Amino acid sequence: xxxxxxxxxxxxxxxxxxxxxxxxxxxxxxxxxxxxxxxxxxxxxxxxxxxxxxxxxxxxxxxxxxxxxxxxxxxxxxxxxxxxxxxxxxxxxxxxxxxxxxxxxxxxxxxxxxxxxxxxxxxxxxxxxxxxxxxxxxxxxxxxxxxxxxxxxxxxxxxxxxxxxxxxxxxxxxxxxxxxxxxxxxxxxxxxxxxxxxxxxxxxxxxxxxxxxxxxxxxxxxxxxxxxxxxxxxxxxxxxxxxxxxxxxxxxxxxxxx
Amino acid sequence: xxxxxxxxxxxxxxxxxxxxxxxxxxxxxxxxxxxxxxxxxxxxxxxxxxxxxxxxxxxxxxxxxxxxxxxxxxxxxxxxxxxxxxxxxxxxxxxxxxxxxxxxxxxxxxxxxxxxxxxxxxxxxxxxxxxxxxxxxxxxxxxxxxxxxxxxxxxxxxxxxxxxxxxxxxxxxxxxxxxxxxxxxxxxxxxxxxxxxxxxxxxxxxxxxxxxxxxxxxxxxxxxxxxxxxxxxxxxxxxxxxxxxxxxxxxxxxxxxxxxxxxxxxxxxxxxxxxxxxxxxxxxxxxxxxxxxxxxxxxxxxxxxxxxxxxxxxxxxxxxxxxxxxxxxxxxxxxxxxxxxxxxxxxxxxxxxxxx
Numbered sequence: 001x002x003x004x005x006x007x008x009x010x011x012x013x014x015x016x017x018x019x020x021x022x023x024x025x026x027x028x029x030x031x032x033x034x035x036x037x038x039x040x041x042x043x044x045x046x047x048x049x050x051x052x053x054x055x056x057x058x059x060x061x062x063x064x065x066x067x068x069x070x071x072x073x074x075x076x077x078x079x080x081x082x083x084x085x086x087x088x089x090x091x092x093x094x095x096x097x098x099x100x101x102x103x104x105x106x107x108x109x110x111x112x113x114x115x116x117x118x119x120x121x122x123x124x125x126x127x128x129x130x131x132x133x134x135x136x137x138x139x140x141x142x143x144x145x146x147x148x149x150x151x152x153x154x155x156x157x158x159x160x161x162x163x164x165x166x167x168x169x170x171x172x173x174x175x176x177x178x179x180x181x182x183x184x185x186x187x188x189x190x191x192x193x194x195x196x197x198x199x200x201x202x203x204x205x206x207x208x209x210x211x212x213x214x215x216x217x218x219x220x221x222x223x224x225x226x227x228x229x230x231x232x233x234x235x236x237x238x239x240x241x242x243x244x245x246x247x248x249x250x251x252x253x254x255x256x257x258x
Numbered sequence: 259x260x261x262x263x264x265x266x267x268x269x270x271x272x273x274x275x276x277x278x279x280x281x282x283x284x285x286x287x288x289x290x291x292x293x294x295x296x297x298x299x300x301x302x303x304x305x306x307x308x309x310x311x312x313x314x315x316x317x318x319x320x321x322x323x324x325x326x327x328x329x330x331x332x333x334x335x336x337x338x339x340x341x342x343x344x345x346x347x348x349x350x351x352x353x354x355x356x357x358x359x360x361x362x363x364x365x366x367x368x369x370x371x372x373x374x375x376x377x378x379x380x381x382x383x384x385x386x387x388x389x390x391x392x393x394x395x396x397x398x399x400x401x402x403x404x405x406x407x408x409x410x411x412x413x414x415x416x417x418x419x420x421x422x423x424x425x426x427x428x429x430x431x432x433x434x435x436x437x438x439x440x441x442x443x444x445x446x447x448x449x450x451x452x453x454x455x456x457x458x459x460x461x462x463x464x465x466x467x468x469x470x471x472x473x474x475x476x477x478x479x480x481x482x483x484x485x486x487x488x489x490x491x492x493x494x495x496x497x498x499x500x501x502x503x504x505x506x507x508x509x510x511x512x513x514x515x516x517x518x519x520x521x522x523x524x525x526x527x528x529x530x531x532x533x534x535x536x537x538x539x540x541x542x543x544x545x546x547x548x549x550x551x552x553x554x555x556x557x558x559x560x561x562x563x564x565x566x567x568x569x570x571x572x573x574x575x576x577x578x579x580x581x582x583x584x585x586x587x588x589x590x591x592x593x594x595x596x597x598x599x600x601x602x603x604x605x606x607x608x609x610x611x612x613x614x
Binding site for chain 1 (some may be wrong): 277302303304305377379478481482483484487490493494495496497502517527569572573574575577578579580
């Protein structure tokens with residue numbers, strides 16, 4: 001990963017050394033930003049819907065959303081020759097407070113065709129071992145007895161249970177962990193890569209990432225909130241189910257404005 | 259050439275000085291900057307505190323703010339200071355559920371302890387978040403009829419005719435023209451210096467102390483989603499503030515006499531939400547909650563363990579609400595209390611910078 005950054009540096013230096021372009025119309029590098037929009041099977045979701053708009057999940061439970069924030073990291077631009085530009089950094093998408101819905105990439109990206117643009121949902125294990133003042137300030141940490149590091153997502157809300165009582169759910173995604181305590185073990189990775197697919201960057205670009213929240217409850221695991229609602233952090237099989245559902249259709253490419 | 263510039267600068271200075279309409283200003287005087295003394299644990303783990311650009315911390319400003327904070331001159335009949343309800347020995351809170359104003363009227367909320375306020379990143383103060391900065395907050399108690407029951411015109415008159423204040427304002431703000439804005443700026447500067455970071459748990463975090471097995475188990479209860487699960491709102495060892503400074507309904511009541519955040523936002527889904535307090539210094543801040551309803555930590559813990567009251571706005575983090583809570587064992591309850599007390603910092607109460 002570090003190598004990639006170095007490569008990026010070399011690439012950008014070589015651009016700089018070419019001086020200003022002779023032809024003003026051709027941009028050699030561009031600013032990119034990612035805009036996260038949210039929907040429930042197509043119906044737009046924003047914080048104005050929180051605690052009032054009702055949604056029905058695949059299993060038929062009626063729910064409302066109270067809070068939602070999640071972490072994405074390591075945005076990567078991949079070229080046809082396999083060369084990767086990895087942006088070493090993270091962004092907390094805090095839908096509750098309308099913070100981080102637009103993630104501006106600090107480094108300019110060479111214009112051109114990319115066969116894939118991707119990012120990591122959560123943190124890979126190396127990044128998860130770091131200490132981040134911005135995330136600590138948000139109290140986004142995972143307890144040490146569960147391996148430490150950070151939440152990937154906190155999705156809190158309420159649903160009607162089978163006895164028609166409203167009850168809370170805390171769909172919190174973290175690195176799956178077994179044997180909580182001094183020596184926790186990790187059955188499998190639960191961060192995942194989101195591939196947005198091929199994108200051609202011709203100019204400063206805003207890339208929309210569409211997030212369908214209904215998908216967290218849908219596929220391949222039809223999520224039953226009556227059995228899986230709270231205390232899911234120490235439940236490694238629930239974590240693996242979240243991972244499987246997250247990978248399958250939650251995130252997708254929206255419009256590209258450039 | 260050099261000489262010329264000097265002359266021009268001098269000339270410009272003269273013009274400026276002569277044009278200045280505030281005769282009470284001394285040219286060239288600057289108060290001495292006093293950056294906040296940020297504890298290493300804060301420096302390493304959380305983002306920088308909020309210091310408004312219009313109110314930098316200075317030695318003279320903090321000194322003036324401290325004097326004002328402890329001075330009864332701010333109240334109508336000069337019987338009450340900020341420190342009356344925010345006393346150093348109670349971590350800048352008081353020990354009654356409600357506080358009496360100068361006319362003997364009781365408020366409806368528990369006085370709040372004051373520490374680490376510069377790290378309240380959203381700058382929403384009071385139990386319901388109605389105050390949007392420390393500077394603005396400080397205007398309120400002075401004119402509140404059930405608190406200090408004065409008015410700012412009188413206070414400014416008294417300060418302006420005082421034997422010491424005009425000179426202290428000149429030193430702090432380079433003017434002897436005293437205003438409400440400058441008075442509250444000085445108080446806010448002093449409040450930002452009230453940093454508490456020297457508890458047993460802080461020393462443990464720095465590798466300078468060890469926890470007893472009970473305290474360690476208490477921390478585990480606090481951090482365990484299946485037992486206390488306190489950390490989602492009150493923070494964790496990587497966040498030395500021990501609060502999220504966010505508004506929640508932690509299940510105190512089924513119906514609300516005090517709407518909390520809902521009274522400020524007008525949104526019924528905010529009813530019954532109050533700001534999570536920091537769990538630092540609990541040894542000194544009883545009674546607890548926005549209305550001081552619990553006089554001991556045992557009562558607080560029993561509330562979370564089996565006393566939860568359901569309501570439409572109860573936080574979704576509250577568990578087993580229909581059974582009143584997660585039913586902690588007696589051992590876990592005792593250990594949780596022991597852990598909570600490791601966050602109390604008695605050196606904060608006696609710091610000579612903070613006491614009168």
